Ligand SMILES: Nc1nc2c(ncn2[C@@H]2O[C@H](COP(=O)(O)OP(=O)(O)OP(=O)(O)O)[C@@H](O)[C@H]2O)c(=O)[nH]1
C-alpha cells in the first residue's frame with residue numbers, strides 16, 4: 001500500500017481528459033496553499049510534484065498514479081493576483097469544468113491556509129463541490145506556522161464560512177514540513193480504496 005507512486009501525465013485542456021476507470025482524489029485550493037507539497041510530503045518523496053516559491057507554478061492538471069489503485073490529481077491553484085485576468089479566468093473555467101466533467105472523482109481535498117480566512121474563490125469552489133455532489137474534506141495547511149493557541153481559533157474561523165466542517169471528520173490540520181495530518185489522510189485513503 002502506497003509503495004508504487006509515480007507521476008503519470010499532465011493535461012492542459014479538458015479535451016485531453018484521459019479515459020480511465022481509476023477513481024480520483026483531487027487537490028484544489030488557491031495558489032501557494034501547499035497542494036504540490038502535500039503530495040510530496042504524504043508519500044515522503046522530495047521531487048514527485050514540483051514546488052516553487054513562485055506561486056502559480058502548477059499550470060496543468062497533473063495525475064499521480066498511486067499503486068494503480070487511484071489517482072491523486074493536482075489541480076492548478078486559483079487566485080494568484082499576478083497572473084493576468086484572462087489567464088485566471090481560463091484556469092478557473094478549466095478547474096470547474098474538470099470538477100463537473102471528470103466523472104471519476106471520489107474525494108475532493110480543499111486546501112486552505114490555516115492562517116487565513118477562506119477567500120471568495122474558496123467559497124465558490126465549495127459551492128461547486130456541493131453542486132457536483134462530491135464528498136470533500138478541508139485541510140488547513142501550513143499548520144507548523146500556528147501556535148498551539150491558534151488552533152481553536154482557526155477552527156472557529158473556518159466554521160464561520162463553512163459550518164459543515166467538523167475537526168477530525170472532514171476538517172484536518174496539515175503540515176508538509178512536520179508531517180502533521182499525514183496519518184489521518186493515509187487512513188482515509190486506505191479506507192476508501194484498499195479495505196474493501
Ligand atoms: N511552512 C510550510 N510551508 C509550506 C507547507 N506547504 C507548502 N509550503 C510552502 O508554500 C509554498 C507553496 O507550496 P506549493 O506546494 O508549491 O503550493 P501549491 O498549492 O502547489 O501552489 P500552486 O502550484 O501555485 O497552485 C512553497 O514555498 C512551499 O515550500 C507547509 O506545510 N509548511
Ligand SMILES: [Mg+2]
Nearest residue numbers: 035036057058
Ligand atoms: Mg502546485
